[in-house]
Amino acid sequence: MVKAPNAPRRRESSRLAVLTATRELCEENGYGRLTIEAIAARAGVSKMTIYRWWPSKGAVVLDLIDEAAAVTADPPDTGDLAADLHTQLSEVINLLTPQPTSPVTGVITEAQYDPDLARALRERLIEPRIAKFKDRLRRAQEQGQLPVDADFDVALDLLFGPIYHRLALHLGMPDPDYLDTLITHVLRALNPPPHRLDGAATA
Amino acid sequence: MVKAPNAPRRRESSRLAVLTATRELCEENGYGRLTIEAIAARAGVSKMTIYRWWPSKGAVVLDLIDEAAAVTADPPDTGDLAADLHTQLSEVINLLTPQPTSPVTGVITEAQYDPDLARALRERLIEPRIAKFKDRLRRAQEQGQLPVDADFDVALDLLFGPIYHRLALHLGMPDPDYLDTLITHVLRALNPPPHRLDGAATA
Incomplete structure (x- = not known):
C-alpha cells in the first residue's frame, strides 16, 4: 500500500x-x-x-498524562532545592485536582481494579519520574544541600506522601504556605544535626 | 407490633x-x-x-472497617512514641492490604467516584481517628517527647503519607525496618535542633 x-x-x-x-x-x-x-x-x-x-482508554489517558506531566518528567533545577521541590510538588497537586475530573486521579483510581493499568502507570509514568527526582536530589547532594548519606526513598515518601494521603482521604490539598512548611520539615529530617538529640524535645 | x-x-x-x-x-x-x-x-x-x-454497600463496608480499625480508633500509648507509631502504622498497612481485596482500599477507591461515600469516610472514620492521633501526640508532648511547637498536621501527613503514596502508585508497602527509618526521620523533622542548620549538609 x-x-x-x-x-x-x-x-x-x-x-x-x-x-x-x-x-x-x-x-x-x-x-x-x-x-x-x-x-x-x-x-x-x-x-x-x-x-x-x-x-484501552487507560492507555490513551496514560499518554495524555505523560505529555501533561512534563515538569515532573524533568524536574526544575535552579540550584535552590527547596524552591524547586515547591515547583514540582505544586505541579503534582495541579495534575491531581480537581479530584473528580483529573485524568491522573482517574487513572490512579482505575488502576486499583486493573493490574495491567497499574503496571503501566508505575513503569511508564511513575518509575521514570522517580529516577529523575533522585537525579535532582543527587545534584543537590553534590552541591552540599543534602548530606552524603541522605535517604532518597525516604525523601520521596515524605515529600510526595502528604499529597496522596490527602487525595485518598479527601483532606484537601496543601496550599503554598503549608507546602513550604512540609518541605522545611522534610529537609530537616534529611539533615541530621551534628549531635543527635535522641528524640528528646529541645523546646 | x-x-x-x-x-x-x-x-x-x-x-x-x-x-x-x-x-x-x-x-x-x-x-x-x-x-x-x-x-x-x-x-x-x-x-x-x-x-x-x-x-448502600459503602455504608456496610464503612461499619465493617470501623470495627476492624480498632487500633487506629484508639492508638496505643505505652509511653514510647516511636514504638506506638510503629504499631499504629503497621495496623494501617494491614488494613490496606492485600490491595485488590482490602475493604478499606475498596472504599477509598469507590469514594473517588462517590462524594457521599467520600464524606462518610472522612467524617465517620478518618476525622475521629485523626483527633485520637493528635491526642496521642499531645500526650507525647506533655512527656517531653515532642517540642511544644511541633506541627501535628505535618506529623500526620509525614507519617501516614508514605503509606498512601505507595498504595496509590503501587510502589509496595513499607516493611517493618523501613517503617522504623521513616518514623526516625519524621521525629527528627518535628524536633528542630537548638541551632538551625539552614538546610546545609553536615555530613
Whole structure:
C-alpha cells in the first residue's frame, strides 16, 4: 500500500486530536464516564484508529498524562532545592485536582481494579519520574544541600506522601504556605544535626 | 407490633452476620464485585433487612472497617512514641492490604467516584481517628517527647503519607525496618535542633 506523502503529519494530527478529546471529556465528565466511542466522536476519528495505537482508554489517558506531566518528567533545577521541590510538588497537586475530573486521579483510581493499568502507570509514568527526582536530589547532594548519606526513598515518601494521603482521604490539598512548611520539615529530617538529640524535645 | 423478647439479640446476630459476610466477600472477590444481593445471600438475611440499617454497600463496608480499625480508633500509648507509631502504622498497612481485596482500599477507591461515600469516610472514620492521633501526640508532648511547637498536621501527613503514596502508585508497602527509618526521620523533622542548620549538609 502506498502512503500519501502527508501520512505522518495526518497521523500526528489524529493523535493530537485524540489526546485533546480525551482531556476535554475527562474535564467535562470525569474519567469514569470516558469511553473510546466518545473519544472517537469528539476527535473525529474512527474507533479503529484509536485501537490501532492504544489498547484501552487507560492507555490513551496514560499518554495524555505523560505529555501533561512534563515538569515532573524533568524536574526544575535552579540550584535552590527547596524552591524547586515547591515547583514540582505544586505541579503534582495541579495534575491531581480537581479530584473528580483529573485524568491522573482517574487513572490512579482505575488502576486499583486493573493490574495491567497499574503496571503501566508505575513503569511508564511513575518509575521514570522517580529516577529523575533522585537525579535532582543527587545534584543537590553534590552541591552540599543534602548530606552524603541522605535517604532518597525516604525523601520521596515524605515529600510526595502528604499529597496522596490527602487525595485518598479527601483532606484537601496543601496550599503554598503549608507546602513550604512540609518541605522545611522534610529537609530537616534529611539533615541530621551534628549531635543527635535522641528524640528528646529541645523546646 | 409486639416484638419477641429476643429481638435485640436477633438483630445483633443479623448485623454481625452481614458484616462477616461482607468481609468474606471482599476478601474473596474484592470490593468492586460486592453487591447487597450477595451479602444478603451469604448472611442469610433479606435485602430489606440490610437496607433497613444501611443505605448502600459503602455504608456496610464503612461499619465493617470501623470495627476492624480498632487500633487506629484508639492508638496505643505505652509511653514510647516511636514504638506506638510503629504499631499504629503497621495496623494501617494491614488494613490496606492485600490491595485488590482490602475493604478499606475498596472504599477509598469507590469514594473517588462517590462524594457521599467520600464524606462518610472522612467524617465517620478518618476525622475521629485523626483527633485520637493528635491526642496521642499531645500526650507525647506533655512527656517531653515532642517540642511544644511541633506541627501535628505535618506529623500526620509525614507519617501516614508514605503509606498512601505507595498504595496509590503501587510502589509496595513499607516493611517493618523501613517503617522504623521513616518514623526516625519524621521525629527528627518535628524536633528542630537548638541551632538551625539552614538546610546545609553536615555530613
